[in-house]
Amino acid sequence: xxxxxxxxxxxxxxxxxxxxxxxxxxxxxxxxxxxxxxxxxxxxxxxxxxxxxxxxxxxxxxxxxxxxxxxxxxxxxxxxxxxxxxxxxxxxxxxxxxxxxxxxxxxxxxxxxxxxxxxxxxxxxxxxxxxxxxxxxxxxxxxxxxxxxxxxxxxxxxxxxxxxxxxxxxxxxxxxxxxxxxxxxxxxxxxxxxxxxxxxxxxxxxxxxxxxxxxxxxxxxxxxxxxxxxxxxxxxxxxxxxxxxxxxxxxxxxxxxxxxxxxxxxxxxxxxxxxxxxxxxxxxxxxxxxxxxxxxxxxxxxxxxxxxxxxxxxxxxxxx
Amino acid sequence: xxxxxxxxxxxxxxxxxxxxxxxxxxxxxxxxxxxxxxxxxxxxxxxxxxxxxxxxxxxxxxxxxxxxxxxxxxxxxxxxxxxxxxxxxxxxxxxxxxxxxxxxxxxxxxxxxxxxxxxxxxxxxxxxxxxxxxxxxxxxxxxxxxxxxx
Numbered sequence: 001x002x003x004x005x006x007x008x009x010x011x012x013x014x015x016x017x018x019x020x021x022x023x024x025x026x027x028x029x030x031x032x033x034x035x036x037x038x039x040x041x042x043x044x045x046x047x048x049x050x051x052x053x054x055x056x057x058x059x060x061x062x063x064x065x066x067x068x069x070x071x072x073x074x075x076x077x078x079x080x081x082x083x084x085x086x087x088x089x090x091x092x093x094x095x096x097x098x099x100x101x102x103x104x105x106x107x108x109x110x111x112x113x114x115x116x117x118x119x120x121x122x123x124x125x126x127x128x129x130x131x132x133x134x135x136x137x138x139x140x141x142x143x144x145x146x147x148x149x150x151x152x153x154x155x156x157x158x159x160x161x162x163x164x165x166x167x168x169x170x171x172x173x174x175x176x177x178x179x180x181x182x183x184x185x186x187x188x189x190x191x192x193x194x195x196x197x198x199x200x201x202x203x204x205x206x207x208x209x210x211x212x213x214x215x216x217x218x219x220x221x222x223x224x225x226x227x228x229x230x231x232x233x234x235x236x237x238x239x240x241x242x243x244x245x246x247x248x249x250x251x252x253x254x255x256x257x258x259x260x261x262x263x264x265x266x267x268x269x270x271x272x273x274x275x276x277x278x279x280x281x282x283x284x285x286x287x288x289x290x291x292x293x294x295x296x297x298x299x300x301x302x303x304x305x306x307x308x309x310x311x312x313x314x315x316x317x318x319x320x
Numbered sequence: 321x322x323x324x325x326x327x328x329x330x331x332x333x334x335x336x337x338x339x340x341x342x343x344x345x346x347x348x349x350x351x352x353x354x355x356x357x358x359x360x361x362x363x364x365x366x367x368x369x370x371x372x373x374x375x376x377x378x379x380x381x382x383x384x385x386x387x388x389x390x391x392x393x394x395x396x397x398x399x400x401x402x403x404x405x406x407x408x409x410x411x412x413x414x415x416x417x418x419x420x421x422x423x424x425x426x427x428x429x430x431x432x433x434x435x436x437x438x439x440x441x442x443x444x445x446x447x448x449x450x451x452x453x454x455x456x457x458x459x460x461x462x463x464x465x466x467x468x469x470x
Contacts, residue, residue, distance in 0.1 A: 014434070015416075015417045015418060015435055040435070041417035042414075043415045043417070043435040043437075044414075044437075045414050045434075068453075070451075070453065071337075085415070086449065113382065115377070115378060115382060116381055117454060118370075118374065118454060118456050119377075119395055121401060121453045121454035122453055149386065150382065150386050151382065154383075
């Protein structure tokens with residue numbers, strides 16, 4: 001398994017993006033992604049052109065759509081869903097999520113706590129959270145300066161509250177890419193631990209929860225139980241759990257690279273434990289948990305300590 | 321081209337977060353469709369109202385102010401946003417979701433633009449749907465013309 005840099009939330013001129021599907025693919029290739037998902041608002045009109053362009057450029061393009069409803073946005077990736085966005089209501093959103101998943105798609109709650117009306121109506125998610133509990137992923141970071149600010153903190157807290165309720169929801173980043181030249185120096189990406197960068201493998205890995213989001217940090221993170229190593233997203237057997245972490249700087253990151261790491265935290269339903277860490281060094285935390293265990297990585301960037309990466313969870317307690 | 325629909329539709333604040341379905345009939349023999357849709361106004365230029373609405377909404381949604389007054393002012397003027405969808409007798413033909421308040425679409429069995437899918441211009445009952453994503457003025461007038469031809 002290898003972790004691939006992916007951008008799972010993009011737009012083209014088929015909705016309100018400024019790039020054609022071919023331009024998006026060219027730009028994504030230049031930015032070094034292994035895979036992108038095209039998630040235009042309420043249409044898949046640009047998908048075929050993007051997939052064809054991706055084949056020519058060696059870039060995986062995952063078919064998708066962004067359900068851009070009045071009550072919140074969800075990206076749906078895989079290309080199997082037959083759900084019509086206008087049929088989605090606060091009362092049936094759980095059924096529509098399940099329908100898309102039954103057809104093989106991955107459903108992600110997009111930028112749930114971003115400001116909505118009157119600046120971006122529908123962007124702020126007001127769906128009953130209990131009805132979103134079956135979603136596959138949660139965009140804990142999105143758009144510009146993803147790891148900074150109140151909204152990112154609140155989204156991280158809300159995602160952890162889903163995990164605490166027993167949900168199995170991968171953490172993802174969504175750049176929500178609309179314009180050719182608006183990739184800022186501080187963008188993040190979702191790393192997906194897949195067998196290959198092929199779309200089916202990437203989606204299968206996301207469904208398993210083998211992801212982490214990061215600004216400039218590549219993380220080799222595993223849980224070790226009874227001498228056996230488990231990747232991010234795994235269901236762990238009972239026993240003492242060692243969370244092992246080694247980090248390197250991302251060579252693909254554009255600028256504002258982290259200067260140095262400071263610490264990492266293991267966050268579980270029981271609380272958090274922390275340990276210092278540096279780039280290139282391996283550190284471990286021994287922990288105990290019954291539901292979930294997430295790793296947060298902190299470091300110095302832009303002359304302040306920031307949260308630089310968050311892994312999806314290791315789980316206990318059985319599948320959802 | 322033959323005009324099969326030419327109308328003006330008025331939306332008010334009560335229509336926020338609703339879908340307005342507008343049925344129309346396509347005669348036999350058509351091979352392409354042109355849809356011209358525009359709405360007005362696009363913006364609410366009342367700065368005081370816009371700033372107050374942003375601030376109130378931010379407190380309600382985020383729980384606190386995450387923008388300075390200057391950053392909020394940079395978001396002005398606040399604007400209306402409508403999405404447009406099309407359904408043929410064969411099913412959904414896509415959605416156009418973008419900020420422009422004047423758009424034109426051409427659809428045929430082999431080509432389409434703006435978020436719509438290529439589809440045969442089948443004779444029968446079609447529906448154009450206006451989805452009111454955001455309305456920040458007392459009303460919006462939507463002008464819609466749909467033409468078909470060979």
